[in-house]
Amino acid sequence: MTQSEFLQDAIGMIDESLVETALMTNPKPRRRAVFFAVAACLTVMLLAIPVGILFANRTETPEVPIVDTTSVVSTQTALPPITTSPLPITSIGTTQSSPVLIIPEQYQALYLPGAMNGIGSSAGAYSGALLQGTKEYKKTNVAKQIFTVFETSGEYKYNNTRKTILYPYDVDVFMSSSSEVHQNAETGEIVWFYSVANPQKLSNCPIFTSESSESDYIAYAKSILSDLISESLDQYMVTVKTSRIHDGIKESTYYRISFAKTISGIPCRGEYVIGIFEDGSFGMYSLKFNKEGFAPFEKLVIDKEKLDQIVMANYEMDTASLNVFSHESPEHWLYVEDGVLWAQSSIEYRYWKNDVEWVGEHTYMIKLAEVQR
Amino acid sequence: MTDDKIIALYFERNEDAIQETKNKYSRYLLSVAQSIVSNQEDAEECENSTYFATWNSIPPNRPHSLSGYLSKITRNFALKKLRTQKTEKRGGGEALLSLGELNECIPASAAFDENLTRENLGEILSAFLKELPDTEQRLFICRYFRCDSIATLAQNFGMKESRVKVMLMRTREKLAKHLTEKGVFL
Numbered sequence: 001m002t003q004s005e006f007l008q009d010a011i012g013m014i015d016e017s018l019v020e021t022a023l024m025t026n027p028k029p030r031r032r033a034v035f036f037a038v039a040a041c042l043t044v045m046l047l048a049i050p051v052g053i054l055f056a057n058r059t060e061t062p063e064v065p066i067v068d069t070t071s072v073v074s075t076q077t078a079l080p081p082i083t084t085s086p087l088p089i090t091s092i093g094t095t096q097s098s099p100v101l102i103i104p105e106q107y108q109a110l111y112l113p114g115a116m117n118g119i120g121s122s123a124g125a126y127s128g129a130l131l132q133g134t135k136e137y138k139k140t141n142v143a144k145q146i147f148t149v150f151e152t153s154g155e156y157k158y159n160n161t162r163k164t165i166l167y168p169y170d171v172d173v174f175m176s177s178s179s180e181v182h183q184n185a186e187t188g189e190i191v192w193f194y195s196v197a198n199p200q201k202l203s204n205c206p207i208f209t210s211e212s213s214e215s216d217y218i219a220y221a222k223s224i225l226s227d228l229i230s231e232s233l234d235q236y237m238v239t240v241k242t243s244r245i246h247d248g249i250k251e252s253t254y255y256r257i258s259f260a261k262t263i264s265g266i267p268c269r270g271e272y273v274i275g276i277f278e279d280g281s282f283g284m285y286s287l288k289f290n291k292e293g294f295a296p297f298e299k300l301v302i303d304k305e306k307l308d309q310i311v312m313a314n315y316e317m318d319t320a321s322l323n324v325f326s327h328e329s330p331e332h333w334l335y336v337e338d339g340v341l342w343a344q345s346s347i348e349y350r351y352w353k354n355d356v357e358w359v360g361e362h363t364y365m366i367k368l369a370e371v372q373r
Numbered sequence: 374m375t376d377d378k379i380i381a382l383y384f385e386r387n388e389d390a391i392q393e394t395k396n397k398y399s400r401y402l403l404s405v406a407q408s409i410v411s412n413q414e415d416a417e418e419c420e421n422s423t424y425f426a427t428w429n430s431i432p433p434n435r436p437h438s439l440s441g442y443l444s445k446i447t448r449n450f451a452l453k454k455l456r457t458q459k460t461e462k463r464g465g466g467e468a469l470l471s472l473g474e475l476n477e478c479i480p481a482s483a484a485f486d487e488n489l490t491r492e493n494l495g496e497i498l499s500a501f502l503k504e505l506p507d508t509e510q511r512l513f514i515c516r517y518f519r520c521d522s523i524a525t526l527a528q529n530f531g532m533k534e535s536r537v538k539v540m541l542m543r544t545r546e547k548l549a550k551h552l553t554e555k556g557v558f559l
Binding site for chain 1: 377380381384385386401405429430432433434435436437438440441442444445448449452456471472473475476478479483484485491492494495496498499502503510511514515517518519
């Protein structure tokens, strides 16, 4: 490598903020901006003359109502095409708890748009459909608050109040530079803590070595989480994703460990997730304390086989025209929204199109039960 | 999606992170690569390699500026590609011209201290650039980081090409002096 190549490489190591400022901002000079501003003003003035003439001479015409098509609030008319289940299902589950009503004989598999086109996943599977996502209410009472989670205190600034699909009540959202804390707006209880802060090691962190196994990391994650939520996680479904990561000097393993509550063996959305580095320090936490939402349905028995049948029947009908050569088993998650329990079921498949292999995914929402009001 | 949310997806090991990065920065990264390598195919390869390298390096890294972080990775891939092309005697263009100009920052018969790493030198360069007036700083980075041509710089900054050349030359002279004062040469 030559000396100038070394210098050229070092330029690649300069501060990211400098690079961002230089490359992402528009350096065009003021004189050009002034020119465009003047040109824009003149254009507007010239256009205004004929528009004024038009309005002066217009005849009475009925006013056309303006429809806000950007609204994310779902209504019956805003739903995507509905595919009715072709199977005569009478009941998916039975309940042992009286407030829960099992919806009989009306199961519909609602197709959510967002099937993948080629390799890659769809991030917008839920928008505009049944799950309404998040509504935000900006308030003016900006306040700061100190929260301590995982032995670390931080100052958070009030951001907004949200109504989310995860909670049956309003949550106040407080934010810091890399963390969010969501509180029950009425009780002040923390319902969601989220952070991607710098790696942090707790005082009780065991010594992890190259001999440490995946189960050691799971046991550690489980013990600290159980302490934090004062509840055993033994009945929770554990999922571990490991990946090799590189900090520029050496490779190591990163464990993403999640614990999801289950109903009839199907995981509920709103799990506890922790990202643990090889040395036991944490890089990311997402802890959603969503006990209230699923509580009425805890003892529900869901017939997973029937659920699979509904999904498969709809999937086969919807992909009949495609040259599908393989598919995965349906994957189910449970959601609660406004006292209604939904199964969100996805199925991934591969097919040929113009001699190219494609990956597709169909997702269905299936209403399982609701709280009797 | 905000950069913070995208970085959070990487930490969650959610593969949507790559798609979201692509949605937001594909054109930008392609432009960084295209300024350095000579053909579209190579530039696209650099862009795709960037996503893979980012997936493997966040975490543990947590960039303050995602666009800056990504462009640094893309630039590194593009420079590697360019140097292979140079060996194979093809392409090069502006990146090689800017490389030639950087030579002026190194005094004749001097060499960088063997103990100096690229990271150390990068820090020294960052400190130097932060002291420069805004326009000089941006010109330098656009020319020697992204390898923009003089004509492109003149157009983007609304200056005559001769003025751009003079400003860059003065910055290089200042940098040569700064590096000498910092004792980075043997």
